[in-house]
Structure formats: structure tokens, C-alpha cells
Amino acid sequence: MDNASMTPTFSDVLAAAARIAPHAHVTPVLQSSSLNNLVGAELFFKCENFQRAGAFKFRGACNAVWNLSEHDALNGVVTHSSGNHGAALALAAKTRNIPAHIVVPDGANPAKLKAIEQAGGKITFCRNTMQDRDDTAENIRQKTGAVLVHPYTHVDVIAGQGTAALECLQQSPALDFMIAPVGGGGLISGTITAVAGKAKNCRVIGAEPDGAADAYASLRASQRITDIVSNTVCDGLRATVGEINFRIMQAHRLEIFTVSDAETVAAMRLIWERLKILAEPSCATVLAALIKNKNRFEGRKIGLIITGGNVDLDSPLW
Amino acid sequence: MDNASMTPTFSDVLAAAARIAPHAHVTPVLQSSSLNNLVGAELFFKCENFQRAGAFKFRGACNAVWNLSEHDALNGVVTHSSGNHGAALALAAKTRNIPAHIVVPDGANPAKLKAIEQAGGKITFCRNTMQDRDDTAENIRQKTGAVLVHPYTHVDVIAGQGTAALECLQQSPALDFMIAPVGGGGLISGTITAVAGKAKNCRVIGAEPDGAADAYASLRASQRITDIVSNTVCDGLRATVGEINFRIMQAHRLEIFTVSDAETVAAMRLIWERLKILAEPSCATVLAALIKNKNRFEGRKIGLIITGGNVDLDSPLW
Numbered sequence: 001m002d003n004a005s006m007t008p009t010f011s012d013v014l015a016a017a018a019r020i021a022p023h024a025h026v027t028p029v030l031q032s033s034s035l036n037n038l039v040g041a042e043l044f045f046k047c048e049n050f051q052r053a054g055a056f057k058f059r060g061a062c063n064a065v066w067n068l069s070e071h072d073a074l075n076g077v078v079t080h081s082s083g084n085h086g087a088a089l090a091l092a093a094k095t096r097n098i099p100a101h102i103v104v105p106d107g108a109n110p111a112k113l114k115a116i117e118q119a120g121g122k123i124t125f126c127r128n129t130m131q132d133r134d135d136t137a138e139n140i141r142q143k144t145g146a147v148l149v150h151p152y153t154h155v156d157v158i159a160g161q162g163t164a165a166l167e168c169l170q171q172s173p174a175l176d177f178m179i180a181p182v183g184g185g186g187l188i189s190g191t192i193t194a195v196a197g198k199a200k201n202c203r204v205i206g207a208e209p210d211g212a213a214d215a216y217a218s219l220r221a222s223q224r225i226t227d228i229v230s231n232t233v234c235d236g237l238r239a240t241v242g243e244i245n246f247r248i249m250q251a252h253r254l255e256i257f258t259v260s261d262a263e264t265v266a267a268m269r270l271i272w273e274r275l276k277i278l279a280e281p282s283c284a285t286v287l288a289a290l291i292k293n294k295n296r297f298e299g300r301k302i303g304l305i306i307t308g309g310n311v312d313l314d315s316p317l318w
Numbered sequence: 319m320d321n322a323s324m325t326p327t328f329s330d331v332l333a334a335a336a337r338i339a340p341h342a343h344v345t346p347v348l349q350s351s352s353l354n355n356l357v358g359a360e361l362f363f364k365c366e367n368f369q370r371a372g373a374f375k376f377r378g379a380c381n382a383v384w385n386l387s388e389h390d391a392l393n394g395v396v397t398h399s400s401g402n403h404g405a406a407l408a409l410a411a412k413t414r415n416i417p418a419h420i421v422v423p424d425g426a427n428p429a430k431l432k433a434i435e436q437a438g439g440k441i442t443f444c445r446n447t448m449q450d451r452d453d454t455a456e457n458i459r460q461k462t463g464a465v466l467v468h469p470y471t472h473v474d475v476i477a478g479q480g481t482a483a484l485e486c487l488q489q490s491p492a493l494d495f496m497i498a499p500v501g502g503g504g505l506i507s508g509t510i511t512a513v514a515g516k517a518k519n520c521r522v523i524g525a526e527p528d529g530a531a532d533a534y535a536s537l538r539a540s541q542r543i544t545d546i547v548s549n550t551v552c553d554g555l556r557a558t559v560g561e562i563n564f565r566i567m568q569a570h571r572l573e574i575f576t577v578s579d580a581e582t583v584a585a586m587r588l589i590w591e592r593l594k595i596l597a598e599p600s601c602a603t604v605l606a607a608l609i610k611n612k613n614r615f616e617g618r619k620i621g622l623i624i625t626g627g628n629v630d631l632d633s634p635l636w
Binding site: 028030034049050054118269272273276277278279309311313 | 346348352367368372436587590591594595596597627629631
């Protein structure tokens with residue numbers, strides 16, 4: 001069984017937390033009384049924008065890198081990513097002093113390229129199709145012997161992402177809900193795994209942009225829908241949900257709220273203004289979803305995963 | 319002797335820290351390895367943007383409010399402010415359940431007005447001249463018996479502002495420098511007082527915008543220069559330095575670095591991007607000053623007071 005078909009367990013999340021502890025930051029949980037008043041609930045923002053490399057992605061990447069045997073680690077790791085996972089894997093590899101090969105599609109954000117390079121990642125460009133990404137990464141794998149660390153289907157990546165919710169549960173009072181954005185599904189499936197093991201009475205909810213709501217559609221259709229062309233400002237949520245990630249969401253009957261880009265951008269500005277932190281549009285979907293459905297959450301305690309803070313400040317969209 | 323001619327001591331700062339502890343947040347000290355590399359020094363950012371009401375101003379206001387006798391507190395407090403001090407004083411008064419009268423010049427930022435109102439402050443408008451501000455506040459004082467809490471010359475305000483540097487020194491390793499912006503001088507004179515008492519080997523430095531460099535000019539002239547018309551994006555630093563504040567700076571031979579607005583805005587964006595926090599332009603002067611004079615700071619440990627995070631996100635200036 002390859003690592004992309006393995007289902008992580010709560011023990012895997014606990015092991016991941018111990019494994020990444022020497023390298024990852026324990027990020028703060030912030031609150032805002034004005035946002036509490038706005039939603040009519042008690043909100044606990046888990047601030048992964050303060051994580052190393054600026055996003056929760058470092059958790060999964062770090063877990064994957066440090067769970068390699070000495071022998072497997074020798075030739076380093078390889079992945080494809082246009083976003084935070086590439087920089088996160090490069091930085092994680094650096095903590096173990098092994099090479100990281102990052103396949104990046106043409107037209108990627110220069111800031112993200114710089115982050116990968118600064119972390120010591122070796123960049124290979126490819127065309128911006130899923131096929132060409134996979135082929136290029138596979139080619140490097142065969143040539144170098146590097147281990148493929150997929151951005152969201154890898155079992156160690158999922159377990160590592162789950163440590164953000166685990167930590168949030170440890171830092172907050174008993175939560176009624178934990179809400180996280182859904183992209184490829186690495187974070188949400190790790191979150192489901194962590195919460196199911198740690199807080200039986202806490203319910204996980206997903207947030208997805210209208211323009212990339214393939215997980216929402218897949219759960220309704222009871223099968224994975226892979227032909228949706230994404231169109232959203234949430235650059236971290238454009239990927240199609242993975243097979244293993246879909247199965248975990250389905251098994252837990254995950255409920256997903258969808259939000260428009262306008263709702264997301266308004267929520268992002270609220271986060272900036274009230275929490276005084278920089279958060280990416282992708283994670284503002286969680287606050288947008290809460291505001292849109294606030295009658296569901298009145299008086300409850302809710303954890304929100306703020307996934308990252310790698311924002312393009314020059315974007316005309318906000 | 320009125321409270322605006324009294325010089326605060328280190329004991330006053332320690333007393334202020336104890337007095338405000340039940341009400342103020344202990345704000346975090348953040349670091350960024352990329353900013354360390356950029357300056358070639360080790361930087362410790364004291365994040366008062368996470369303080370209540372979004373700025374260090376709450377410290378001084380809270381200290382002044384809670385140092386009133388029961389009798390003096392009865393009729394509440396009064397101040398004039400177009401900025402963070404008004405909202406801070408209103409919120410501080412609310413913690414003691416006493417009235418706060420805030421005189422606000424015409425044309426003040428609607429967001430700041432809303433913050434004052436939300437904290438329960440009673441707003442009185444006046445014309446935007448120093449004379450009319452003073453007269454209106456004095457009028458309210460006589461009519462209501464409220465105690466005047468000046469934004470930066472009041473001894474309790476200065477001592478309260480000093481608690482930010484005190485806390486930063488407690489949270490960081492031994493610092494070689496502490497750098498803070500200079501506006502009316504409440505923060506810098508409190509910082510000088512705290513650092514002189516707590517860390518003899520730490521040197522305080524001020525940062526001031528070119529367009530409001532009255533403290534810089536005053537120190538060079540060895541007398542307070544009050545006729546400079548300010549012109550800077552740093553809305554928190556436009557006030558003319560106070561008499562008592564000037565005397566404290568002069569007694570400690572404070573060194574001030576001046577920076578242009580362009581340098582400040584560039585530094586502010588660096589803070590947003592690298593630290594993932596929202597910081598006001600006023601406090602970005604400290605990072606701008608470090609970057610501009612980095613040969614002076616090579617390899618040293620430096621505390622920087624991030625004064626607040628009340629940024630107008632719609633400004634065309636950044």
C-alpha cells in the first residue's frame with residue numbers, strides 16, 4: 001500500500017506532534033471580543049500564519065521529512081507545488097539537511113519562488129497541468145531517488161496538518177466546533193482525525209469557496225468530482241480534493257459551508273483589522289462561513305484554523 | 319506641582335505595571351529570522367498592536383485611571399485626542415466604571431470615533447487647533463469635575479507607557495538597544511525611564527519622521543521647538559513634544575534617527591510581510607531607522623516597540 005492510500009489515525013497525529021516539536025512553532029490562539037460580538041459566539045483563532053514558512057504546511061512537510069528512515073532520507077524529497085507546500089518542504093528538508101526538489105508550474109508567484117530558494121529548495125519548472133506536474137516530479141524521483149511527498153494525500157502530511165487542530169484543542173477551552181478551509185483536503189482530513197481522537201464532542205466543519213467547491217459537490221454526490229475548474233481568489237484552495245482526503249471527509253459526514261469571494265475578502269479584512277494579523281484569503285473562508293451561518297453557532301465555542309499569512313499585499317482584489 | 323510637570327521614576331513604572339496588570343494584555347515579543355538577516359542584528363518586536371484598543375496607549379490611560387483616588391475618580395476623566403489615546407482612555411475608564419469625556423477635533427477618522435463610542439466614551443467635537451482642544455477639555459473639566467488625563471505629559475501616562483519597554487526587557491535576552499518612535503514623547507520618555515531603571519547597559523534610541531522631527535530639532539537646539547508644522551503619514555507622531563517629555567529626553571541625551579515617509583512605508587510592509595502582523599506606519603519608523611543605520615547595530619540585540627495596529631486599510635499611501 002503506498003502512502004497516499006493510507007488512512008492516518010489519531011496515534012499518527014500524536015506521533016507527528018512529538019516528531020515536529022523540535023522544529024515547528026507552537027503558534028498562538030488569539031481572540032477578539034469585537035469578532036465574538038459580531039458572530040455571537042466565542043471564537044479561538046489558531047494562528048498558523050505565525051508558523052515557520054508562514055503557513056500550517058510546515059507541519060505536514062516536517063512530519064514527512066522526519067518520519068523517513070535514515071536510508072530513505074539520503075536522497076532527499078521531491079514534490080510539486082505552486083504554493084506554500086513547496087517552501088514548507090524545502091524548509092523542512094533543510095532542518096534535516098537533506099535535498100528538496102520542488103517542481104513549480106510556469107507562472108508561479110515570484111515571492112513563493114524566492115521563499116523556496118531561500119529555504120534551499122532546488123526548483124524545476126513545468127507546464128501548469130496536473131499531468132505535467134506529476135510527470136516532472138516522477139521523473140525527478142526516478143532520477144534522484146528522492147521520496148515523493150505529495151502536498152495533501154501523503155499520510156504523514158495529513159497527520160502533520162492535524163497537529164494544528166490538536167494544539168488548538170490543547171490551548172482552548174472545550175470547543176463545540178472546529179472549522180478549517182478545504183482545498184486538496186490535507187488540512188481538513190488531518191483536522192478530522194485530530195478532533196475525532198481528542199475531543200469527541202467537537203464537530204469539524206469545512207469552508208470552501210463557491211468557485212472551487214469540489215469537495216462540497218463530491219460529498220453531495222457521494223463520489224469524488226474532479227472536473228471542476230476553480231475560479232477563486234483563495235489561491236490555497238484551488239486544488240481538487242484527494243481520494244484519501246475525500247474518503248476521510250465522507251466517513252465523518254463532514255459538513256461544508258461555501259462562501260463567495262466577496263464574503264471571503266470582507267472576512268479577511270475583518271481579521272486584519274480586529275486581530276491585527278495578516279491572514280491569507282484562503283483562511284478567511286472560515287470566518288466568512290461563520291458570519292454567513294451565525295444562527296447555527298450562537299453562544300458556542302469555535303476553533304478556526306488561520307492557515308497562513310502569505311498574502312500578496314499588492315493585489316488589487318483587497 | 320501639577321501632574322504634567324512631575325518626572326516619573328522607575329518606581330512609578332514598576333507601580334504602573336502592577337496597577338495595570340489586571341486589565342492590560344501582556345503582549346508577545348516576536349522575531350523574524352529574515353528581518354534579522356536584513357539588518358544583521360537580532361530584533362525583538364514588542365507587539366503592542368495586540369494591546370487592548372490596539373495600541374500601547376491603553377497602558378498609560380489605564381495607569382492614570384486606576385491611580386485616581388476613589389474621590390477623584392467619581393467624576394471620571396477627560397482628554398483631547400484625535401487618535402488612539404481617546405479610545406484607550408475610554409476603555410480604561412470603562413474598566414473602572416467611570417465616565418470618560420473625549421474631545422475630538424473635527425475631521426477625525428470615523429474608525430477612531432467608533433472605537434471611542436464602543437468603549438463608552440462621551441465625544442465632544444472641537445475645531446482642530448491645539449488651543450480649541452485645550453479650551454474644550456478645560457471647559458468640560460470645570461463643568462463636570464472630571465480629571466484631565468493629557469495624552470503624553472501626564473506623569474501616570476508616561477509611567478504607564480514605560481511598562482511596554484519593561485515587559486519587553488523581561489521577555490527578551492539582555493538587549494543592547496531599545497528603539498521607539500517619538501511623537502508627543504509619552505512613549506519615549508516612559509521607555510527611557512523604564513530602561514534606565516531595569517537595564518543599565520541598554521541604550522534607548524528614538525525614531526522620528528522627517529516631516530515631524532520637532533524632537534530631533536529640539537534636542538539639537540537644546541530647547542523645545544514648537545513651531546514645526548507636521549507633514550507625515552505617521553498619524554500617531556504629529557504632536558509636538560511635551561515640555562516634561564523633552565526634559566527627560568534631554569537629561570538622557572537621547573539620540574534620535576529621522577526617516578522619510580517612503581522609508582517608513584517600505585518598513586511597514588516588511589513588518590506586515592515578514593512578521594504577519596498589522597502595524598501602524600508610526601511604529602514602522604523604528605524598523606526604517608534600523609535599516610537606514612544598520613552599520614551601527616551589527617550583531618547587537620535590539621528591542622523595537624511596535625506601538626499599534628490601527629491602520630487605515632483603505633489608504634492609497636501603502
